[in-house]
Amino acid sequence: MPRPLLARIDPGALRRNLLEVRRHAPRSRIWAVVKAQAYGHGLEAAMLGFAQADGLAVIEFEAAQRLRELGWSRPILMLEGPFETADCELAAHLDLTLVVHDRERLEWLRAYRGPALAVYLKLNTGLNRLGIPAQSARAVHGLLRSFEGVRSVSLMTHFANSDLPQGADEALAEFERCTQGLEGERSLSNSAAVWKVPTSHADWVRPGIVLYGASPFAGYRPEGLSAAMTLRSELIAVQTLEPGDAVGYGSTFVAPKAMRIGIVACGYADGYPRHAPTGTPVLVDGQRSRLVGRVSMDMLAVDLSGLEASGVGSPVELWGASLSVDEVAAAAGTIGYELLCALAPRVRREILPLAEPGQGAS
Numbered sequence: 065m066p067r068p069l070l071a072r073i074d075p076g077a078l079r080r081n082l083l084e085v086r087r088h089a090p091r092s093r094i095w096a097v098v099k100a101q102a103y104g105h106g107l108e109a110a111m112l113g114f115a116q117a118d119g120l121a122v123i124e125f126e127a128a129q130r131l132r133e134l135g136w137s138r139p140i141l142m143l144e145g146p147f148e149t150a151d152c153e154l155a156a157h158l159d160l161t162l163v164v165h166d167r168e169r170l171e172w173l174r175a176y177r178g179p180a181l182a183v184y185l186k187l188n189t190g191l192n193r194l195g196i197p198a199q200s201a202r203a204v205h206g207l208l209r210s211f212e213g214v215r216s217v218s219l220m221t222h223f224a225n226s227d228l229p230q231g232a233d234e235a236l237a238e239f240e241r242c243t244q245g246l247e248g249e250r251s252l253s254n255s256a257a258v259w260k261v262p263t264s265h266a267d268w269v270r271p272g273i274v275l276y277g278a279s280p281f282a283g284y285r286p287e288g289l290s291a292a293m294t295l296r297s298e299l300i301a302v303q304t305l306e307p308g309d310a311v312g313y314g315s316t317f318v319a320p321k322a323m324r325i326g327i328v329a330c331g332y333a334d335g336y337p338r339h340a341p342t343g344t345p346v347l348v349d350g351q352r353s354r355l356v357g358r359v360s361m362d363m364l365a366v367d368l369s370g371l372e373a374s375g376v377g378s379p380v381e382l383w384g385a386s387l388s389v390d391e392v393a394a395a396a397g398t399i400g401y402e403l404l405c406a407l408a409p410r411v412r413r414e415i416l417p418l419a420e421p422g423q424g425a426s
């Protein structure tokens with residue numbers, strides 16, 4: 065008997081979100097970012113939903129290999145580059161595009177003698193995480209192009225603040241100043257920049273979160289996005305509390321009046337955030353309810369006040385098509401990204417069938 069907790073993944077939603085990105089950046093090709101198991105949705109669903117993407121971008125070499133095994137034949141971009149010298153050979157074997165973000169990787173490529181690789185030179189424009197200083201772009205670009213093991217050099221950067229008004233202006237200006245006249249394709253825009261910084265779209269955009277139907281912005285959800293993951297479960301028990309009775313570890317929620325409480329098969333071991341407070345929205349039988357008390361490892365409790373018809377077996381949506389993951393994340397003091405990526409391996413995933421383009425709702 066399977067536990068009723070299920071993550072339903074809708075490849076049609078992935079496809080619609082990809083089309084939304086195309087609509088916003090019509091002149092750019094799209095690296096669909098599928099790192100972290102496609103933000104928790106799984107690579108198989110991503111392959112289906114993003115069949116029309118121009119390339120896929122990941123961090124993990126295991127994921128790149130899996131994508132090739134699944135039949136992805138277009139480019140794959142390795143966003144964190146090689147992690148050891150042998151990754152250059154692996155990249156050639158799997159036909160992967162490598163990001164070069166520091167001097168050490170530059171030396172690996174200088175020494176590399178296999179089939180020539182396509183590389184992206186990553187410039188640091190203020191995020192100060194990965195990337196060579198933008199001012200060194202010209203010198204390093206020239207050097208890379210002289211390497212026997214390199215067949216093409218593209219230029220990229222990653223914004224620290226493209227989700228804020230004018231937040232990417234300075235970084236974009238620096239990128240343009242430092243790369244002026246250099247040959248090669250450009251890629252700058254994450255999801256937020258696809259929506260808010262059209263001047264950064266360039267040759268390739270690199271959206272992640274919007275493709276899954278969640279927002280890159282705090283307190284605001286762009287229109288036109290479809291949630292691709294619906295996390296649903298059921299009530300597996302009902303408790304009737306007297307005034308003063310508590311529910312859950314630490315007894316943090318105390319019933320102010322007699323009330324019914326539903327127990328949901330979903331907890332932090334499934335990826336539901338333990339720090340979600342009382343009041344976090346939950347849908348029970350399609351009606352809005354709220355989390356009460358502490359989230360435990362395998363269960364959480366919801367308020368059934370006003371939901372007289374709900375009982376054991378009633379469907380519960382934790383987030384998804386009818387309750388945005390952004391809203392749940394905001395209530396829990398985090399972002400949709402974290403909730404989607406944290407979905408635990410023990411949660412069953414069901415991939416919905418994909419209708420042919422133009423057919424039905426997909």
Ligand SMILES: *Cc1c(COP(=O)(O)O)cnc(C)c1O
Pocket residue numbers: 097099143222253254255256270271272273274280
């Ligand atoms: C994750 C990532 C992206 C996608 O970011 P979103 O905010 O999810 O759109 C783009 N570029 C790089 C380098 C990344 O690491």
